[in-house]
Every structure is written in structure tokens, then in C-alpha cells.
Amino acid sequence: MRIAIVHRERCHPRKCGTECIHYCPRVRTGDETIIIGESKKAEISEELCVGCGICVKKCPFDALDIISLPEELEVPTHRYGKNGFALYGLPIPVPGKVTGILGANGIGKSTSVKILSGSLQPNMGDLESGASWDEVLKKFAGTELFDYLKMVSEKQIKVSLKPQYIDYIPKVFTGTAEELLRTTDERGKLDQYVSALKLDAILDRKIDELSGGELQRVAIAACLSRVADFYFLDEITPFLDIYQRMVTARLIRDLAVEKPIVIVEHDLAILDMLADTVHVGYGRPSVFGVITRPKGVRIGINQYLDGFLHEENVRFREYAVVFDKRAHSVEAMRNVLFTFPPMTKTYPAFSLGVHGGEVRRGEVLGVVGANGIGKSTFAKLLAGVEEPDGGPNDLKVKVSFKPQYVKGDTDATVELLLRGITKKFDSSYYQHEIVEPLSLNPILQSPVNTLSGGELQRVAIAACLSKDADLYILDEPSAHLDVEQRVKVTRMIKHLAEGRDAGIMVIDHDIYMIDMISERILVFEGEPGRHGEAAGPFDMREGMNRFLQNLGVTFRRDKTGRPRINKPDSFLDREQKTNREYYYYTAEE
Template sequence: MRIAIVHKDRCHSRKCGQECIAYCPRVRTGDETIQIGENGRAEISEELCVGCGICVKKCPFEALDIIQLPEELDAPIHRYGPNSFVLYGLPQPVAGKVTGVLGPNGIGKSTAVKILSGQVKPNLGIFEREVTWDEILKFYSGTELLSYLQQVAKKTIRASIKPQYIDFIPKVFKGTVGELLRSNDERKMLDYYAKELTLDTILDKDLATLSGGELQRVALTVALSKEADFYFLDEVTPFLDIYQRMIAAKLIRELADKHPVILVEHDIAILDMVAETVHIAYGKPAAFGIITRPKGVRIGVNQYLEGFVAEENVRIRDYPVVFETRGHESDVEREILMQIPEMTKSFPGFTLKVAGGEVRRGEVLGIVGANGIGKSTFAKLLAGVETPDGGKKFDTVTVSYKPQYVTAATSDTVEFLLRQATKRFDSSYYQHEILEPLGLMPLLQSEAKNLSGGELQRVAIALCLSRDADLYILDEPSAHLDVEQRLVTTKVIKRAAEDKGAGIMVIDHDMYTIDMISERLLVFDGNPGANGLATGPFEMKDGMNKFLGLLGITFRRDKTGRPRINKPDSYLDREQKAAGEYYYYNIDAAALAAAAKEDGEGE
């Protein structure tokens, strides 16, 4: 089975020499295997294509993919048209359970939910004519999805959807937080959700004035408040701190006791905590996606991180994701780059105090703390965006800063923006260490204003690292990135710190990202929204124990070295708190077995 994909947003036939046609062997023999269509983009005949892949290599914009699929795949569930994305498999909503979906962006998760919610009628890969529901139900005859899809066919399914990108909410609904929540309070749970997610203090605020974290909590509350047969939650954790993520996980579990929930989430620690089963989604983003049958959450997450799906006998990644179980101390004697001065910054109702410290050359310094406690203010003080009390700006070193919220209204291309930021754009180093790992090569001719949230985040990271500076500060670089993109991004940032001999600060709430990227930690304590205190930097073990101790949350490591959240008041949670070890903790096999049994996973 072979499919040909033309990425329409990358195909620019007027800017190239139409190499795909010029070099195609079948075109040279007289066949019309590749043509330029009326829309000015390439069209490939899958019947005539021999799969040589020459056009893929010759296309200057990486707009083509010729993919050989496993022969044992069933017919596709849905395809958008000739040379377009194709999806195989669907996740299974299960009453009384949270079903997780774990996979990269652009792999068909949104398409799957549109089918399950009745927004899109699956076409079984047939787009020359309309496929009837009788054909679709016959295809699913004998499967667990049959009864569910019968309800979809009758249009009796009502779905509540929390979208991935929440930026458009203030554009669609004009008004206050309270007005939006009250208009969607079908389950009469507004008072409870507002209290749990600390929204009661912002009910009178206009939606357009909300921060990303506030908007995320509002979007989750709207989705949970609706009366529906099926709930689909797409990325609930971006811009939420670890404590807010735990609260969100608790509310989702409560909802799942009565209604089926499908959760797409890239924070594996939270997905691991909240889901009972997980579907792995793999394939090639924007080309094809395959959704596996459900697996136990621990087994599914470990297989995804390993990069090998055992039941399907498929390797989905060339490398495993490995978590180091040793301490994060560096073997290199690092030179001090700068001293963080003691600073204070006061706003009406809020005061930040910075105790001082030092940043070393070549290290990545993680910054952790609750939302509203001054982390972004601290970054702005170092970047010179804000001036500390006393009036003297921090100007000891040059700083390159990536803000927490990334937007782009410009029609400039990605290549134009990056060339403005660096003179090294054409160098081999820049191509191999920045553009290729961050997956920016296919986006170079795209206009910044047309990028998705994940694409825009990767461009912003590249722009920050492209500038010449002594200190690089990246505020929440993991937001809207999938698991594999987060892994690659951590490697890019760590290599940049070493290669540039610079200091890099990373503010993030994803514990996996912080675990993989940080050499030391700066910890923020205080009362969110009122006062904050920055202390450290600490060595990783001491810093994580301090931070998680403030939140009352414990992590353990399983046999793979993967950090996992302990359930509150569970055996390991109580044991680790008693020992004062909240993150790095050596647990014997018997204790791990007891924890797994308590989590309902068996041994």
C-alpha cells in the first residue's frame, strides 16, 4: 500500500523549477504521474507512482511525501481527498473511564474526535462518491465501536469539546468570564468548578484580558460544565502549574465516573495519573496517522517512550526516551557567567523578591514555581523588559528572551524572520543544530501569521536561540509541543548552552521537561498573586524536594526511570513525605509492586 501526500501549504510551484515533474522517471516516459493542478499545486497519481522517492528528495520546500504503508493495515477510516491526510483507526470511548490518546501533533487526533462527535462522516478512504452509513457500520461490524457509531449515525450523540488552541475563545465570545461560564452551566456545577479552579476571583474580568493559564482553566470549565454523552479534552495543561494540573486531573476523573472521556495530553505525568487506558497514535504528521487498540496506561506510555509498539510489532521512533536516574550534577567544572542580583519588584497588590545567586556558562537552569508567583516578572527583569525597584536595569550581560505567550500577526515568512535574527542562517551548524531538529525546514516559506500554536512555539524557540547573547531565557517552551517535540527541544537547548558557552534559563511546568533539561533549579515560593520569593539555584534533588514539598506532591520512578505522580495519600506518597523525599527516591521492588497494585495496574 502506497500513499502520496502533497502538503498544500508548502507547495509553491511558482517559486521552484517544478523539480517534482522534471525528475520523475514515469513523467519522462510519457505518463502523467505528476501534474500541476488548477490550484497551482502538484497532483500525484498514486496508481502510476512507483515509489522511487526522487520527487520527495528534489522538492526544495519538502512539500511531498511518498509513503509505503504496512500491507496488513485495514482500509482507512477517513481521507480528506487525493494526496491528502489519511487516518487509520479510532479511539474507543468507554463509559466510566478516561481514555488517553498519546501521539505527535498532526497525526489525526482532531480528525478522530470530529468523527466520534458526528462533525465529520468517515469516508473509508473513498472520496469519489458519498459513503453511506450502512457501509460504515458494516465496516465496523463485530467491533466495540459499532454500537457507538450507530448512535453517531442516528445523530443522538452530543459531544463537549475542549479545543487545543484556546486563543480564539475571546474572539468568538465577547464578554466576561462569568457570562461565558453561566451560559454553559448545563450541569449546574459552576460554583464547584469555579472554586476548585480558583476562577471565583476573575468572574467579572473580560475574556480578552485573561492570561493563558486563566483562559485554559475557563476553557476546561466550559467543557466540563456542558451536559454531553462524550467529552473530548485536547491539551488541558498548557500554561497551568503543577498544582493546577493536579486539580484538573481530579475534576476529569470525577466526570469520567459518569461519562466517557477522551483526553489528548502531552504532559505524560498527568496523562499517566488520570487515564485508565491509552491509545498510541503514530505515523507521519500531516501525512497519515494510525491509532492503535487501547492498552493499559503504564504499558502504553512505556511503549511510546521506548518507541516500539509490541502488539503491532512496529517501531514508531528510531530512539527511546531515556530518563537519567542519577543526579543531574554536571561532570564539567563550569565557569560563573553572571551573578543574579538581589532585586525587588512591586506592582499594585504584588511584590517579588529575588534572593540572588549565580548562573554558570554552559548550564541549563530550570525555573519552577506556581503560576502568579513572579517567574515571568523575574525573566522580564533580567531581559530588561521590566525595571526593578530602585530604577537600575539589569545590564550585566546581553539577554535573548522568549516570552510565555507567543503571537505573530506578521505576513513575513519564517525564513525572513530567522535571517533577521542571525547571520549564521546558511551555515551547516545552524541547519543541523537548529532548523532540522526543530522541524523548521518545511516551514521556511510559510507566513508567520498562518502557523499553528506548536509551529509558532518552535519558531519562537529558534528565534531566541538564534540571537547573539550571553543569557537565554525561554518561558514555557513546552507549551503546545507534543512529547517528541519536547524531547528534541530539550536536546537543542542543552546543546546550545554547551556550544555557545552561554547560560540558559527555562521556565516550565512540565516535570518531564524540567527533569530532562535542567542541571540546577531556581525555586519560586510565596502566595500566588500576592508575593513571590526566588531562591537558589539548588542542585536538582534539593530543588525538586523543596518545590514539590511546597505543593505537597510526590513523584516516584518506575523500573524505566520514568517519573510518575503518586496518588495523594497512597502508600508511596505517605512514605516519601515521611522521608522528606518528594522526587528522587530509591524504591525497592516490593514497594514498587505495592504502588502498582494500589494504582490498579497489577504487578
């Protein structure tokens, strides 16, 4: 079985020489294997295509994919028209359980949810007339999904959804946070959610005035407050600190006792703690996706990190994601890049104190702490965006800064934006070190203001790292990136720090990312929203123990070295707190 995909947003026949048609061997023999259709985009006949792949290599805009599928994937659950994305399989909502979906962006998670929510009727690959619900139910007869899909077909399912990109919410609602939440309070639990998520202080503020973290918590509370038969939450962790993520996870677990919940999450530590089972999505993003049968959460995550699915006998990644037990190793000797002095910054309602410290050449320095504690303010002080009390800094180092919230407010293409930042765009070094790891080739001709949140994040990272600087500061680079992209970004950042002999500072709440990327960490403590203190930098073991002790959260490591959150008040949680080992702990130690 072979499928041909045309990424319509990248196909620009007027800007190219229609190389796909010109070089196609079947077209040269007289067949209409590839044509320019009525939509002014390329169309490929899957029946005539021999899968040579020449058109894929010749297309200047990376708009084509020709994929040979395993034989067992002959009938898709849904396909988006001729040369469109194909989805195989569906996740299974289970009453009383939290079901996780783990996979790359563009692998079919949102399509799955549309089908499960009843907003999209699966066509089973029939592009002419579509499939009737009777045909769909016949396909799923005898499976765990049959009863659920039968209720969907009879419109008996009410769904509550938390969208992935919360920045769209202010575009459709202009009132206050309290007004929005009151309209969704169908279960009478709003006061409980407001208290648990600490929303009291922002209830009277307009939705468009909220920060990303505040808007995320409002969206979660609104979703959980509705009466529904099925709850779906798409990425709960962006812009939330670890404490807020833990609180949100507990609220979701409480609701799961009553109703089935499906969650898409790229923070593996939270997904590990929150989900009962996971479905792994694999395939080729925006080309085809396969949703596996449910797996135990530990097994599913470990197989995903390993890149090999044992039951399916499928390897979908060439390398495994490995976690180094760096806390027990000797720290690399590095020269000091610069020393930042003690600083203070005072606002009407918040103050920040920095004791001073050093950043070393070639190192990645992690920065951790609760939201509202001053991490972004510290980054702005180093970048010169803000001035400390007493006047400007004189650090004598060039700083490149990616802010926490990135905006796509230009209609220039991604390529033009990056060319305006660096003269090295056409060099093989830049293409290999920046463009390829961030998977930017497919979107180079896309206007920046049309990008999704994850695409915009990758462009912002590229823009920051494209500048000539001594210190690069990345504020929450993991937001809206899937696991695969986070791994690639982590490897790229570590490689660039070494290669450029520069310092890179990463502010993030993803424990996995901080663990993989950091040599040392800076810990922010204090009272969120009132006062913050920057302590360190510390080595990883000391710093993470200090940070997690303040939060009252313990992590263990399984045999693969993967950090896992201990359930509160479990035996391991109590034992590690007694031993003051909040992070680096394994059964073998």
C-alpha cells in the first residue's frame, strides 16, 4: 500500500518549474501520474505512481511525500481527501481512566479527538461517497470502541474540550476571567477549581490581559467545570510551573473517577503520573499517523523513548532518548565566560534579588523556579531589555534573547525573517546546525503570521540562535513542542554551546528537558508574585534537590534513567523526603 501526500500550503506551482511533473518517469511515458489540478496545486495518482521518489527530491518546497505503508494498514480510519493526511486507528476512552495520547505534532491526535467527539465522521478511506455510520460500526464490531462509536453515531455524546492553542481564546471572548468561568460552571465545582488553581486574583481581569500561564489555568478550569460524557485536554502544561502541573493533574484524576478523559501531553513526567494507559502515535507528521492499541503508561513511554514498539514490531526513530545520571559524574572543567553581579529589580508589587554568579563557556545553564518568581525578569536584566535598580548592567557580553511569549506579527516568510538576522543562511553549517534540527525547511516559504504555536516556537528559537552572541537565553523553548522536537532542540542546543564556546541559559518547567540539557542550574525561590531570590548556580544534584524540596515533590529514576514523579505520600515519596533525596534516586543506589 502506497500513499502520496501533497502539502497544499507548501505547493507553489507558479513559483517553480513544476519539477514534479517534468522529472516523473511515468509522466514521460505519457501517463498523467502528476497533474496541476483545478485547485492550482499538484495532484498525484496513487494508482499510477511507482514510488520512485524523484518528485519528492526535486520539489523545491518539500511539498510532496510518497510513503509505502505496512500491509496491515490498508484501510485508514479517515483520510482528508485526495493526497491528504491518513489516520489509522483510534484511541479508546475508558470510564474511570485517564487515557494519554503520546506522539509527534501532526500525527493525527486532533483528528482522533474530532472523531471521538462526533464533530468528524470517519470516511474509512472512501474519498468518493464517504462511509456511513453503519459501515463504520461494522468495521469496529467486536472491538472496545464499538459501544462508544455507536453512542457517537446516535449523537448521545457531550464533549468538553480544552484546546491546544489557548491564545485563540481572547479572540472569541472579550469579557473577564470570572465571566468566562461562570458561563462554564455546570458542575458546581468552580469555586473549588478557582481555589486550587489560584485564580482568585485574576477573576476581575480581562481575558486578553492574562499571561500565558494564567490563561492556561482558566482554560483548564473552564473545561473541567462543564457537564460532559467525555473530556479531552490538549496540552495542559505549557506556561505552567511544576506545582501548577501537579495540582492540575490531581484535579483531572479526581474527575476521571466519574468520566473518561483523554489527554494529549508532551511533558512525559506529568503524563507518566497522570495517565493510566497511553496510545502511542507514530508515522510521518502531516502524511500519515497510526494510533496503537493502549499500553501501560510506563511501558508505552519507555517504548516511545526507545523508538521501538515491541508489540507492533515497528522502529519509528533511529536513536533512543537516553537520560544521563549526571548527578553522580564529575563536572566538566570550563572557563568562565562572564560574571553577573548582584542585582535588584523593584516593581510596585514585586521585587527580585540576584546574588550574582558566573556563566561558563560551552555550558548549558538551566533555570528553574515557580511562575511569578522572577526568572523572566532576570533574563530581561541580562539581555538589557530591563535595567536593574541603580542603572544599566555593564556585562560586556553580547546577549541573544528569546522571550517567553513569542508573537508572529509579520507577514514576511520564515526564510526572509532569518535572512534578515544572519548572513550565514545559505551556508551548509547553518542549514545543518539550525534549519535541519528545527525542521524548518517545510515552512520556510510560509508567512510568520500564519504559523501554528509549535512552528512559531521553532522559528523563535532559530532567530535567537542565528545571532552572533556570547550568551543565548531561551525562555520556555519547550512550549508547544512535541517530544520529538524537544529531543532535537535539546541535542541542538548542547551541540551549539560546545561548538560556539558560548553560554546558553534555558528557562523551562519540563523536568525531562532540564535534566537532559543542563550541566548546572540556577534556582529561583521566594513568594510568587511578591518576591524572588536567585540562588546558585548549583551542580545538578544540589540544585534539583533544593528546588524540589521547596515544592515538596520527589522524583525517582527507573532502570532506564528516566525521571518519574512519585505519588504524594507514597512509600518512595516519604523515604526520599526522609533522606533528602528529592531527585536523584534509584532502587540500585
